[in-house]
Structures are given as structure tokens and as C-alpha cells.
Amino acid sequence: METGSANNIEAVADSLKDITLARDGNVAVITLNRPDKLNAWTAAMESSMRVALATCARDNTVRAIVVTGAGRGFCAGADMNLLQKIDADAGDERELAQATRNATLDWDVSLGPDISEHMGGRFGYLPQIPKPIIAAINGPCAGLGMVFALWCDMRVGAENMFFTTAFAKRGLIAEHGISWLLPELAGQAAAMDFLFSSRRVESDEALRVGLLNNVVPSQDLVSETVAYAQQMAQTVSPRSVAVMKAQVWKARFQPLTDAIKTGDDEMQKSFASEDFKEGVEHFVQKRAPNFTGR
Known part of the structure; x- marks a missing residue:
């Protein structure tokens, strides 16, 4: 896995918008950083997330990646300003759709079997990053934010977190692969429930059905998740x-x-x-x- 000096974490951190990127030993910590908006997803956030994750993929000193949210939430879903501006005829020209429209894989994907033929869409690049990505979900995780979290390899939740698909309450559908991911993780009946009702799925239920790997006290969420990632970085x-x-x-x-x-x-x-x-x-x-x- 090549690492160029121009591609390391410190070189790109200051250029990112709506997220932050920092190093904690061999673990990279990415924080969704719009706390006043419950870290609602924007085109700038999407583009910056792609840059941050690609940078981590190329950096040999990074062994694991933790993604969390600033403030009291993980991600409230797509920013409402973007949803209000959507033109039904815009298609791939929509602002969010364009954020990574022409992005290509620019890191080494030679280890392991080729999965590129199975991975497409907005978040299909996450499984192709050859490092574990762990979502540390510190609060509400809704809509597009939930989709992103499910594309991560593992999820650790704070006691006060909850998931909600939210799509049916907005007149939308199961987007960006969640119709496949959610049944894979929680089973078809639970997926139908969560999608149709858009109800809140609290941390204890999310753990029970397999959407979370672990639940920890809110104040310990990031430190415990990073400690777990550090253990992997140092021992495997x-x-x-x-x-x-x-x-x-x-x-x-x-x-x-x-x-x-x-x-x-x-x-x-x-x-x-x-x-x-x-x-x-x-x-x-x-x-x-x-x-x-x-």
C-alpha cells in the first residue's frame, strides 16, 4: 500500500469541510462536524469523507479508522436544505449525486479477492478500503446517516443513540443499498419493520438484532472504540x-x-x-x- 507524503492525514486535514480528520497512534479518527445541525449530510461532507477515507487507505501508518459525530448526534440524514432544492428531473446532476460522481479508487485494492464488480453507488467504496472502518454512533443516526453507518464494517453505539430509517416519513424509499444491507444485518422481518414504520430503534434493540456490535456508556464511546481499534492496530x-x-x-x-x-x-x-x-x-x-x- 503506497503512502505519499502529500497524501497523509496531516497534509489533507485542513482542507476538509464539514468533517475533521485526526490521528491517534495507528488509528485515524474522522468526525462529522456540523454539531449545530446534528451533523446533517452535505455535498461538502460527502466529498470530504471520500478524501479522508482515501487518505487513510493510502497511509501505511493507519491500521484502523473510527468515524463518529461531533456534539450530541451522529448524523441526522441529508441536510434539509438539499432535500428542499431537489429537482425531480435532475437525476445524477443533483448536488449530492455530483459530490463523488467522478471519483475513482486511488488506493491499493490488490489484497484479497476482487469485490469491485459487486460494489457501486454512493458508498460502495467503503468495503474496498482495505482497513477496518468502525462507526462510533454517539446519538441520533437517521436516513442517509444510517445508510453510511451500515456500510461501515462495525458499529459501536452509545447508550443514548438510536437509528431511524426516516425514508417513509419523507416520501422516500430505501436508498443507497440499505434495502440489501439492513436485511443482511437484522433479518428481513426486522428490516421491513424499520423501513416501513421509520420508528426509532434504540441502542438495546439495535444490539439485539445485530445492527450494533456493542453498546457503551456515552462518555466512553469514542475512547473505548479507539482503544479497540488500537488493539487491532498493535496485535494483528x-x-x-x-x-x-x-x-x-x-x-x-x-x-x-x-x-x-x-x-x-x-x-x-x-x-x-x-x-x-x-x-x-x-x-x-x-x-x-x-x-x-x-
Whole structure:
């Protein structure tokens, strides 16, 4: 994974709008930063998020990514000013649609099986980032904000958070892949309930149905999520994580026999990696690992 000095976190952080990007050791922390608007999603936020995540994907020193919200909410969904301006005939010319319309993958996606044929739309690039992306959901997570959170690899929620699809209350539909993601995570009956009713799904229910990996006290949300990410950054092979992330996403589109073959092929490749050698040596030598991702 190449890292250019012009592409690291510090070089791009000041150019981002409606989000912030910071480094905490080997973990990048992205914060949706419109707290007065409950971090409602804007075209600038979408473009900046793409830049921030691409930067993290290219930076070898970043091993995991945490995304959270400033203030009392994660994301209230699309900014109402944008929704009010929508022209039904605009199609792909809508402001949000244009934010990453011509964006292309500009990071290394060579590790693991190719999943590009299955990934499209606004957020299909997230599964192709070869690092774990964890949403630390600190409050209301609605509409487009919920869609983004479900595209992340894992979700940790504060006790006071809640999800709501919101679409049916706005005369909209299940957008940007949530009609596929939500049943995959929570099951079809629960997905129908959440989509049709647009009701609030509180943290305890979200954990029970599989939308959250964990629930923690609000004041500890970011620190505990970053600590978990740091543990991964310090103890596991980034190469292994990148390959397994691609395997898991690919397996959703494969029959079992193909998933087994993919695993067998990737296992042979891993035997030739530096991280495999290091994984054995640090265990035998009873020392901390020094994985390089190669």
C-alpha cells in the first residue's frame, strides 16, 4: 500500500469541510462536524469523507479508522436544505449525486479477492478500503446517516443513540443499498419493520438484532472504540485484515464452494507473506508483533 507524503492525514486535514480528520497512534479518527445541525449530510461532507477515507487507505501508518459525530448526534440524514432544492428531473446532476460522481479508487485494492464488480453507488467504496472502518454512533443516526453507518464494517453505539430509517416519513424509499444491507444485518422481518414504520430503534434493540456490535456508556464511546481499534492496530496483521475484509464481502455473493476456494487460494498467498513469517516468529519468541502489512 503506497503512502505519499502529500497524501497523509496531516497534509489533507485542513482542507476538509464539514468533517475533521485526526490521528491517534495507528488509528485515524474522522468526525462529522456540523454539531449545530446534528451533523446533517452535505455535498461538502460527502466529498470530504471520500478524501479522508482515501487518505487513510493510502497511509501505511493507519491500521484502523473510527468515524463518529461531533456534539450530541451522529448524523441526522441529508441536510434539509438539499432535500428542499431537489429537482425531480435532475437525476445524477443533483448536488449530492455530483459530490463523488467522478471519483475513482486511488488506493491499493490488490489484497484479497476482487469485490469491485459487486460494489457501486454512493458508498460502495467503503468495503474496498482495505482497513477496518468502525462507526462510533454517539446519538441520533437517521436516513442517509444510517445508510453510511451500515456500510461501515462495525458499529459501536452509545447508550443514548438510536437509528431511524426516516425514508417513509419523507416520501422516500430505501436508498443507497440499505434495502440489501439492513436485511443482511437484522433479518428481513426486522428490516421491513424499520423501513416501513421509520420508528426509532434504540441502542438495546439495535444490539439485539445485530445492527450494533456493542453498546457503551456515552462518555466512553469514542475512547473505548479507539482503544479497540488500537488493539487491532498493535496485535494483528494489516495484510490479514485487508484480505479477510475482502473475503467476507465477496462471500456474500458466492456459493459456499466458491468461498472455500477463495479461502484456500488466499491461504497459499499468505504463506508467502512477511506477516505470516512475523506471526510465527513473534509467537515463538514471545514478543510483541511487528507486522508490516506485506
